[in-house]
Amino acid sequence: MSFKSKTNHQNPLSHVEYYLGCDVAKHKLDVSLIDLVGNELQHGSIGNTPEAITRLLTRLADEYGNDTIACVIEATSIYHLPLAETAHLLAVPCIVYNPIITKGGIKATVRGKKTDRSDALVIARMGLRGEGSLYVPEAHKATKHYARSCQKLSILHSSFTQYKQHISGLLKGDLTDESKELLEDVKSAIVQARQQLNTELSDSAATCSVFRLLQTIPGVGPYVAASVIGEIQDITRFRGAKQLIAYAGLDPKIIQSGKKLNSTGRLTKRGSSYLRRSLFIAANIARQYDIQFKTLYDKKRAEGKTYTEATCVVARKLLKVIRAVWLSGKPYSLPE
Numbered sequence: 265m266s267f268k269s270k271t272n273h274q275n276p277l278s279h280v281e282y283y284l285g286c287d288v289a290k291h292k293l294d295v296s297l298i299d300l301v302g303n304e305l306q307h308g309s310i311g312n313t314p315e316a317i318t319r320l321l322t323r324l325a326d327e328y329g330n331d332t333i334a335c336v337i338e339a340t341s342i343y344h345l346p347l348a349e350t351a352h353l354l355a356v357p358c359i360v361y362n363p364i365i366t367k368g369g370i371k372a373t374v375r376g377k378k379t380d381r382s383d384a385l386v387i388a389r390m391g392l393r394g395e396g397s398l399y400v401p402e403a404h405k406a407t408k409h410y411a412r413s414c415q416k417l418s419i420l421h422s423s424f425t426q427y428k429q430h431i432s433g434l435l436k437g438d439l440t441d442e443s444k445e446l447l448e449d450v451k452s453a454i455v456q457a458r459q460q461l462n463t464e465l466s467d468s469a470a471t472c473s474v475f476r477l478l479q480t481i482p483g484v485g486p487y488v489a490a491s492v493i494g495e496i497q498d499i500t501r502f503r504g505a506k507q508l509i510a511y512a513g514l515d516p517k518i519i520q521s522g523k524k525l526n527s528t529g530r531l532t533k534r535g536s537s538y539l540r541r542s543l544f545i546a547a548n549i550a551r552q553y554d555i556q557f558k559t560l561y562d563k564k565r566a567e568g569k570t571y572t573e574a575t576c577v578v579a580r581k582l583l584k585v586i587r588a589v590w591l592s593g594k595p596y597s598l599p600e
Contacts, residue, residue: 276357277357277359277398277503280332280333281299281329281333282324282328282332282333282334283334283336283388284296284324284333284335285298285337285384285388285389285390285391286336286347286387287381287383288312288340288344288347289312289343290312291311292309293310295309295384296385297324298392300392302389306324307381312346314346314350317351318350321333321335321351322354325356334356334391335347335351335356335357335358335359336359336388336390337359338360338362338363339363340363348360352399357398358398359391359396359397359398360398362511394503397501397502397511400497474590475489475490476489477593477595478492478589480596481550481585481589481596482549482550482596483545483546483549483550483551483553484586485546488542488543491539492539492543494538495536495538496539500591502587508584509580512535512543512583513536513539514543514579514580514583540579543582543583544575544579547575547576547581548578550578551575556598556599557578557581557582560581561578
């Protein structure tokens with residue numbers, strides 16, 4: 265059976281009629297195949313190897329038809345990658361969930377004895393909810409690495425400055441010349457490392473056409489643009505703004521009491537912390553210099569929101585704008 269390429273499909277899930285839920289372990293996969301109603305059609309276990317996965321997906325394509333199956337998995341360290349990468353090579357869409365979400369779904373759904381088979385069935389049914397993100401190979405892996413390294417160094421630099429001030433305070437500023445020189449050397453090394461990484465980051469991201477495009481958005485400079493590209497990789501793998509916001513961990517926590525769903529006002533923080541931090545920095549700048557974001561921020565503060573809560577609302581709006589600009593290929597402009 266030969267698999268057809270789906271690279272030209274706007275929605276790779278448009279023809280999906282079956283979801284293959286996979287509970288991933290280091291050496292094996294427990295799988296459960298369901299239809300669009302949620303009925304389990306098949307279940308079993310296979311080795312977590314590209315060869316075994318290829319045999320399974322090829323057999324299912326023969327039985328149920330090409331373009332009709334999507335895999336559903338949770339991101340588990342590196343153990344989900346053989347399935348995700350093999351499915352991608354075979355043009356089978358693969359929906360990836362954050363483990364926090366899948367564990368919550370399993371806990372809320374499974375009654376009685378919990379098994380790998382029951383977990384795979386729950387994961388498969390989560391595919392029907394239209395959440396999660398489509399797996400795509402990391403085309404901007406270097407950019408992601410540089411952006412994350414820059415962010416870590418920035419945090420280290422801030423921590424070092426506070427540490428230096430703390431030492432000076434303890435000794436009432438009476439540091440020895442040797443201690444002062446050592447502290448300055450450490451600070452200089454951190455600054456040089458940041459400058460070098462920033463250069464490598466810009467060089468890496470500059471090869472991506474969307475890099476300059478995103479910088480037309482208020483608050484989005486070279487570092488934030490590179491961080492967004494590195495963390496998101498491919499904007500089309502998110503089926504909507506809701507999924508993208510959840511990936512960044514900017515969606516509010518929801519508590520269910522009976523039939524009522526109430527927002528706690530707190531963020532889930534279940535997605536990429538690097539993306540979330542970059543967006544928060546950008547939102548704080550955007551709300552100072554762009555009328556659209558400033559108006560939104562002022563409105564939320566007038567409603568009684570704290571600085572952090574109002575800035576998070578701006579960050580969500582900013583992420584929607586980033587998605588729109590990225591998808592349209594057109595520079596940012598104020599809405600009329």
